Amino acid sequence: MIKMTRSRIFLAAADEELRRKIKNILMKEGFIVIGETGDGSSALRMIRTLDVDLIILDADLPGVKGFEIARIIKEERIAPVVVMSNSWQKTCRKSKRNTDESFESHRGRGLPQNSAPKYG
Template sequence: MFGGETKIFIGAKDRALRKRIKSILQRQGYLIVGEAEDGAAALRIIRRLMPDLVILDKDLPGFSGLELTRIIKGDKIAPVILLTSSWEQPLFEKTKDSWVFAFLVKPIQEGHLLSTASFVLQAFQKMICLERQVDELKESIETRKLVERAKGFLMKKLSLSESEAYRRMQQQSMDQCLSMRKIAQAIISNYE
């Protein structure tokens, strides 16, 4: 995803700043898919283009960079690098629950921009992967609970042992080409 495949959006009021960032990133093979000088335009373009990385100036007119990061997180679009004129601890506190993955203090240094962009993209991919794993684990736990509950119904209603109830569910799953979860849900619906 890095280099030419990576789509980046830049939102900053200062045209020279956007041009500098764009130039640095393009030399490294990144694809700049959009730019905007105000928050409202930035939001429209970001939602339409769904970039892989968003670089926003904190002081965008209209929607501020901070407001945009909250919307970007809500829409689950992309990680954000926030540009600021100085390091401010209160700003860090305000962005804790957003998708701001890094701050860059202006003026932008080429090495800092490139290393930060690379780091943020990698960290975001790891986060997405972990979220997927968590969702899969939740699904697995929920399925296990349903199977246990269904086994309980079969054991009680049909006087089966636990292993017999489980084997019966497995057989139904194979015969009907349905997941154990669907079989368990059907059994629970039938006996409730």
């Protein structure tokens, strides 16, 4: 008979809500989240003391960054690492904010006279 073991996962994400959502998804799929934290220093300390099968890291952790932890974990051959990043979301939010500010600053002014492109 084959004995199935459930994978033990460590999760480190700065955003507590994101961490909770990921943890819930993992647990629903049958994984065991054996540790979690919101900062890099704690993550590295905890990972070294736990028996983990997979580590999921936020790239932008406070303290020791996710990519630095991933490098250390690889050197120490502890477990496979997945590094996630929400920089795309930050970029989109910043872009939207800049667009909104630009729109607000020009609202009601209309186009400058003779601003239409000339053809021909």
